[in-house]
Amino acid sequence: MAFEYEKYLRMDKIPHLWCPGCGIGVVLKAMLRAVENMGWNKDDVAFVSGIGCTSRAPGYIDCNTLHTTHGRALAFATGIKLARPAKHVVIFSGDGDATAIGGNHFIHACRRNINMTLVVVNNNTYGMTGGQHSPTTPIGYKTSTTVYGNIDPTFDICMLARGAGASYVARATVNKGKQLEKYITKGFEHNGFSVIVATANCHTQFGRKNKMGDPISARKWIADREIPLEKAREMKAEELKDRVITGEFITEEPEKTRWDNYNHPVHEYTEAYQTIRDKAQEKK
Amino acid sequence: MSEKINIPDHYRRWEADIKIGKKDDHVTIGYWRDGCKGCGICVDVCPKKVWEIIEAKDKWNGQVVQVTDASKCIKCMLCEIHCPDFCIKIY
Numbered sequence: 001m002a003f004e005y006e007k008y009l010r011m012d013k014i015p016h017l018w019c020p021g022c023g024i025g026v027v028l029k030a031m032l033r034a035v036e037n038m039g040w041n042k043d044d045v046a047f048v049s050g051i052g053c054t055s056r057a058p059g060y061i062d063c064n065t066l067h068t069t070h071g072r073a074l075a076f077a078t079g080i081k082l083a084r085p086a087k088h089v090v091i092f093s094g095d096g097d098a099t100a101i102g103g104n105h106f107i108h109a110c111r112r113n114i115n116m117t118l119v120v121v122n123n124n125t126y127g128m129t130g131g132q133h134s135p136t137t138p139i140g141y142k143t144s145t146t147v148y149g150n151i152d153p154t155f156d157i158c159m160l161a162r163g164a165g166a167s168y169v170a171r172a173t174v175n176k177g178k179q180l181e182k183y184i185t186k187g188f189e190h191n192g193f194s195v196i197v198a199t200a201n202c203h204t205q206f207g208r209k210n211k212m213g214d215p216i217s218a219r220k221w222i223a224d225r226e227i228p229l230e231k232a233r234e235m236k237a238e239e240l241k242d243r244v245i246t247g248e249f250i251t252e253e254p255e256k257t258r259w260d261n262y263n264h265p266v267h268e269y270t271e272a273y274q275t276i277r278d279k280a281q282e283k284k
Numbered sequence: 285m286s287e288k289i290n291i292p293d294h295y296r297r298w299e300a301d302i303k304i305g306k307k308d309d310h311v312t313i314g315y316w317r318d319g320c321k322g323c324g325i326c327v328d329v330c331p332k333k334v335w336e337i338i339e340a341k342d343k344w345n346g347q348v349v350q351v352t353d354a355s356k357c358i359k360c361m362l363c364e365i366h367c368p369d370f371c372i373k374i375y
């Protein structure tokens with residue numbers, strides 16, 4: 001049965017400004033279905049974003065929304081969550097917003113393990129400003145700032161989130177709208193900082209410079225590189241070069257006994273913050 | 285089918301009696317032409333070739349889509365889920 005997106009949209013702002021076939025719309029839709037899955041009251045949700053094509057999304061959503069400054073969405077969101085811990089705070093960021101200018105906020109939001117959900121639309125470029133290379137542009141690919149091909153190694157946003165302390169981490173692509181919806185829903189359900197990476201096409205800026213200037217071939221480029229985590233686990237590192245690993249990297253119960261989790265996650269931040277509030281009030 | 289069909293009046297509609305496996309079913313496809321940007325994703329993701337691209341002189345990229353034959357639809361929802369522009373409703 002059809003989904004009634006109208007319920008969650010500011011319809012007077014639709015059609016949105018994204019290019020025909022842009023992946024961001026597909027991710028936004030998955031996120032709205034996830035909100036419906038949770039049965040949240042619209043007044044109890046805040047959508048926060050920074051700057052970029054991706055960050056335009058909250059402008060279309062009929063909930064509490066905040067369009068902030070480039071890279072700083074997580075800082076604003078943290079403020080909202082600490083002031084109103086019972087509200088659901090969702091952040092929508094681009095790869096540039098979350099891992100370049102906002103990289104510092106990103107690792108520290110992960111480290112705090114604060115109960116919010118970050119959806120990163122990774123289109124491997126700065127779409128809005130003319131297709132410059134980002135920390136996720138693969139090696140060898142052309143952008144407006146890497147005209148002979150990129151030489152900068154990439155961040156794997158899921159590994160970065162995991163290493164920094166996020167307690168739910170998953171990735172799916174725009175070719176699998178249902179999988180995206182499932183992971184975002186699980187991120188919403190999770191008590192702690194959750195990061196869902198949506199690998200998306202920006203054919204207009206990134207695609208055009210790499211022989212995939214239309215949405216179909218740009219989506220296919222992603223599909224051809226997609227590989228589920230279960231399969232990737234059996235493969236050698238060199239076979240996984242340039243691939244997009246999809247799946248859940250950390251779930252509800254992190255494998256606590258694994259040696260590389262010795263530092264993870266200590267507590268959820270708003271709960272820890274409440275203990276400080278309580279102590280401060282006891283003193284009075 | 286008892287489900288309520290909620291397709292706004294300004295949507296184009298196609299309907300057909302279909303079979304899903306051995307079960308009799310009915311499909312109503314709603315399409316919002318004004319919102320459609322002619323990206324072709326619905327055409328690409330549909331496993332049954334229900335959609336096709338057609339010329340549209342009033343659109344900046346010169347194309348929109350239409351349903352060729354609603355009776356081929358298997359209600360997989362892929363077109364609805366992957367249209368980035370909220371233009372398709374499958375009931």
Ligand SMILES: Cc1ncc(C[n+]2csc(CCOP(=O)(O)OP(=O)(O)O)c2C)c(N)n1
Pocket residue numbers: 051052053054055070093094095096097098101121123125126127128129134202
């Ligand atoms: C402080 C600051 N620096 C730079 C910019 C210019 N700027 C706007 S959007 C953007 C990059 C956006 O890239 P990303 O977050 O990946 O979003 P996308 O457009 O790809 O969705 C930049 C550098 C800005 N708006 N503010």
Ligand code: SF4
Pocket residue numbers: 017018019021022023024053054123127128201202203204205206
């Ligand atoms: S420039 Fe790229 S990211 Fe921005 S709307 Fe167009 S396709 Fe999407």
Ligand code: SF4
Pocket residue numbers: 329330331332333334335356357358359360361362363364374
């Ligand atoms: S629901 Fe599936 S079969 Fe029917 S038109 Fe859409 S993509 Fe094609």
Ligand code: SF4
Pocket residue numbers: 021319320321322323324325326327348349366367368369370371372
């Ligand atoms: S996917 Fe949506 S916007 Fe793209 S051609 Fe089909 S109906 Fe139009």
Ligand SMILES: [Mg+2]
Pocket residue numbers: 052094095096121122123124125126127134
């Ligand atoms: Mg980007």
